[in-house]
Amino acid sequence: MSAHGADYGAAPAAVPTTRPARLAEAVERGLGTLVESAAAALLVLEIGILLAGVLARYVFHRPLVWSDELASILFLWLSMLGAVVALRRGEHMRMTGLVSRVGRKARELLETLAITASLAFLVLVIHPAMEYAQDEAFIVTPALEISNAWRASALPVGLGLMLVAGAARLLRLGSLRTTATALAITVGLIALFWVAGPVFKPLGQANLVIFFVGVVAANVFAGVPIAFSFGLATFGYLALSTSTPLPVLVGRLDEGMSHLILLAVPLFIFLGALIEMTGMARAMIQFLAGLLGHVRGGLSYVLIGAMYLVSGISGSKIADMAAIAPVLFPEMRKRGAPPGDLVALLSATGAQTETIPPSIVLITIGSVTGVSIAALFTGGMLPALVLGACLCFVVWRRYRHEDLSHVRRPAGKELARLLVIALPAILLPFVIRAAVVEGVATATEVSTIGIVYAALAGLLIYRRFEWRRLRPMLVETASLTGAIILIVGCATGMAWGLTQSGFSQDLARLMGAIPGGAYGFLAISIVAFVILGSVLEGIPAIVLFGPLLFPIAKQAGVHEVHYAMVVIFAMGIGLFAPPFGVGYYGACAISKVNPDEGLRYVWGYVAALLVGLVIVAAFPWLSTGFLKF
Template identity: 25%
Template sequence: MGLALLCFGIFLFLLVFAVPLGHAMAAAGVIVMAADGINAMGAVQRIFAGINSISLIAVPFFILSGLLMEGGNISKGIVDFARAFFGHIRGGLGHVCVVSCMIFAAVSGSAMATALAFSNLLSPAMKEDGYETEFIAGLQACGGTLGPIIPPSILMIMYSSYAGISVASLFMAGIIPGLLMGVGLMVCCYRYAKRRNIPLLPKITGKERMKIVGKSIWALLMPVIIIGGTMAGFCSPSEAGMVACLYGLVVGMVVYKGLRFRDLPKLFGRAAITSSTVLILMGLANMMGYMLARLNFASIIADFFSSFTDSAILVFLIIVVFLLLLGMVMESNAATVIFAPVLYPIANAFGIDAIQFALVVVICECIAQITPPVGALLSATASIQGVPLQSTIKHVIPMLVAQCIVLLLVVFIPPLSTWLPSVLVG
């Protein structure tokens, strides 16, 4: 027990003093390994084991597919489609932003990529229509949280590699809650536009709408390939990511003509750097997570919970609060890798469904990316829009409430996350 608490304590202590996340995880893991009599080679082996998973092949492919989609003008096709069907509703461009993020989420699997994908396309028009810059930054950040919830999802792939849960099941579990969160954000956009009396956009005729759908169909087929191929069992998530990359490359170069051969080295380089960052953090987090598991940290926490309650719902809610607080100060990928091996045995001990619990973990980590003091998504979108982070908070709070309502619905109504996997995956 002493070493487990020491490991966790060292990690938190270093984070408080602004030590980089990877360094903090490495230091905590190595120090406690040495204290437990494990040599340095053991640390190297645990780092390698953290990324030595066949399911993780999907990570770089989904990252690359998102970059190809953005660089190949495929994102513009998504925006045009969303505007044709939702632009005329009160808060039209806000709805277009949310729906575009939902569709893009079905390709990239990344919160940050989803949040930033439509900044240049939508921000100027939204400002011209009367949307405050602070609201735009908050909406784009909240839209980004849909990236890892609506499949595919890098976070889900990472979780499944440690918890031994089917990736396809996790993907299907995220569809209904992801759509509900999107609807919640659209309600916030409607209320904001009504309060500020933002003018309605002209309604597009049926003929024009069909013309736009025809032009956008190539962009819309990309998420269909990933989700449809996985659901139908034609390909694994990794294979779907590979096909999406090839499809994005061809469509971006031949159909939308946004990609050129000279652009590819830069895109491949960005994908490699982003993937490497994710995988390095996973390796280091696995070393620390291994030590916490080896030292029975999960049993310590489970015994602590059992000492004052036997209610699964109460334990579930405590874990939700812990994850939301943790996400405020810690990168979501690392938090998932470190605490998934610790928390899912606790959930299992209290009879919480594995798929439901996994999805709640993912949602918590996504929501936490828009909450200060770190708020990685909100910091990024505020920086791009050129506004102070604190000025966006008042606009984010209603969206955060909407997302937390969906989170609680998933906690209290298991079929929201378990029904689709049971029907489509089995």
């Protein structure tokens, strides 16, 4: 399981023997170098533009009126090129629960189908994307006064490059027979739906079940990346059951990917990689280990606290876990902690810290629902402490008889030295929060302050800055960004299709009829989002259902920030709980522990998270009590 989902199409690497395979490998390598270099350069440029905007406005009091507009244009290009990198590497998010359980031949066919289905979506949507870019050429941007085609062209260019990358990957990795079979199945299914087109139009809202439940579920469970599963379902629904012009779908894709607040996603992902590379994460963890290492279960408490602190800096759960596990786990194993318990707790802390700012999920909720990002950042801290306390109770129960006779308690001077070393790293989350609260930078721009802070700390304080790692970090950030933002775009199109069908009104009536008022609505939301989180992961579920359910929550008397906390925790529990939660398998991959070893330990932590979630849901003050301060 890679950081973003399983590597689809990842057949065992072999030296290409056929001429087409050798040609495909050469094309893929050349394309990869070109696109990765461009994406890395765009990310550096984005950081520079946003940082220049902060300095011009706050230091020189001469705002750059064009900075946000240019950043938005470049962000769409960064997202599309990042999606190309992710497709080339097989790093688009996908569900592999079924794929990993079938036989070798069936798995090889499903892996190849994941590529051919993705290619099918690209082929179907590239012409509407060209039409959309041509239509946008007549619009002039307000600040730069250039044609909007400069921005909209990112869509057809990115889709075209993904087509080339996907085709090259298909030729290089798949056997001829498997590839032919997968292509025949894909083309056959599309032709079958196309021929059956006249049947769909009279069905009305039944088409929602056919496309947004049936088609999406079939694709997701078959291992097709989530973004392309959403895209295929939405394209099929609009093309076969409505008279909507298809460039409208591309417009919704553009709309979903162009929220400027989403620019915080790549910047915080890069910041997470930067604090690991500079040694800031290690310094924090070593201090916490010195502080609590002599207590029974102390290092487990350190793990919970470290995830709380690091999540306040990063924004990527994979980055958080990757920063902490290699530092803590060797010592915890020496003390006799079962590897299964370690990976179970690591997974549980991933769900616990989903609301700690600057969380990508919080930023996504703010961008798609209109809830204040600053309010979400303020409201997320205390609920995470509640869930952390529940996890600590389980740790106390399990480790209350631990033998620590061999553990040395550090002297006061040694502990003070560790604190001094860790202090610059510990202060970073507070610097980021202060910058937003004091109006120095927006939630999008503040990550650049964190990046500069981390770089200076690495260069001047920790004396650790590996320049050779910068390009791989930039490329990895672009790949993850492309995977995330493409999901957001496709899910936005899907949510628009649902809204246009009248589904949101039907859902509002259904949810409004649930007995129990606000608490009844919260209860059904918890059940729904635990399930959605395990199947769709957090960001797709939020983008798809957030715009529909948040207005209903407000009508039911639930504060938007309170509802956001409940929803995020519910999704987090689904995401990090087996058997479907992809976050659990990500934790296992980082910990290098077999997933089966964690199963007997993880349910106690999941139960603790559920108890914490019920407490947060029952007492709204935990989420909203500090909003007025």
